[in-house]
Amino acid sequence: MPGTQYTASLMENQRDIYGEDRLFNRPVEVPVRDVYVPPGGPPQGIAPSRDIFPSMGEENIYRMCRDFYTELEQTDIRPMFPDDMDAASRRIAAFLIGLLGGPPVYQKLYGPPMMRARHLNTRINEQARQTWLAAFRRVLERADDRYGMPEEHLPGFLAFLDGFSAWMVNEKSASGPGDSVT
Ligand code: HEM
Secondary structure, eight states: OTTOEEEEEEEEEEEOTTSOEEEEEEEEEEEOSOOOOOTTOSOOSOOOOTTHHHHHHHHHHHHHHHHHHHHHHTSTTGGGSOSOHHHHHHHHHHHHHHHTTSOOHHHHHHSSOOHHHHTTTSOOOHHHHHHHHHHHHHHHTTHHHHHOOOGGGHHHHHHHHHHHHHHHOOSOOTTOTTOOOO
8 A cells, every 4th residue: 555654674783771782673664665676686796995994094984974965965865864964974984984994883883784775765766876976976076185095996986886876776767767777
């Protein structure tokens, strides 16, 4: 039935009553709708170099993600995001820290990444993806100077963002079946 909600569960790290970190199920409301599944399936072999983290360090990654979310503030996909963009930018930073070769901060705080599942309660079509990518590309124009991302790793990181963002698309654009996910 359109509009019906079902509840999915995501594992999340929380403190129990004894102050210990434990994984709990966090219920997530996912609206029932036609979810678009990109035909290629999850991207393979696109992970960025794990040598990036040792050059950048955590602070630069948090800064890059803060700047990225500031860019997103100026776009028409801003309403998709929560009010607290600073907190949201720290979630993607936590994920990128681990991916780029640092400690698994995201997993420690929130459990298994399951990124596509975590994006299902946001309607993401190809247009939204292009806006998201363009904002990240603008930020990465200053990758080396401002964030210490080694220039030789930039193409690999951009290719990762391109491939992985395609996997986050879960709705067809109004433009219909020709909606290419490149
Ligand atoms: C296709 C374009 C994308 C759009 C429009 C998009 C949009 C969003 C939105 C609206 C949220 C919820 C905000 C929040 O509460 O944090 C979110 C969360 C998140 N996104 Fe994306 N996203 C995209 C691609 C990506 C990609 C490629 C990555 C990884 C490189 C990513 C990583 C994350 C992370 C780590 C979170 C936090 C998830 C959580 O803990 O609940 N996103 N994204």
